[in-house]
Amino acid sequence: MKNDLERTNTKQAKLKLSGATCASCVFTIEHAGRKVQGVADVNVDASKGEISVSYGGNAGSLERIKEIVHRLGYSAEIDWDTVRDA
Structure with a gap:
């Protein structure tokens, strides 16, 4: 975790x-999302066609990951x- 609040x-x-079908795709998305x-x-x-995210509770983080993936x-x-x- 990045801080106590999160x-x-x-x-x-x-x-x-x-x-996203290859290991390079996976690495790129994970690296950018983190x-x-x-x-x-x-x-x-x-x-599975799935991204699992642990985040600090702000839905904006999910929207940001979605934008990055696009x-x-x-x-x-x-x-x-x-x-x-x-």
Whole structure:
């Protein structure tokens, strides 16, 4: 975790991912996603078409990851049904 505030308010969510099929895609998305302020961790499972995110509770972090994924040339949609406290 990046700070104590995030530790107490950490949430987890998933984004539906398409277009990412290789290890390089996974690395690129994870690396870029982990740079987003408020994000504790990002894990991509290309075979499931899923991005798992642990973040500080601000939904803006999820929107930012979605934007980054789109800029990288892939498609992502937040699965709001998966948002939960960590």
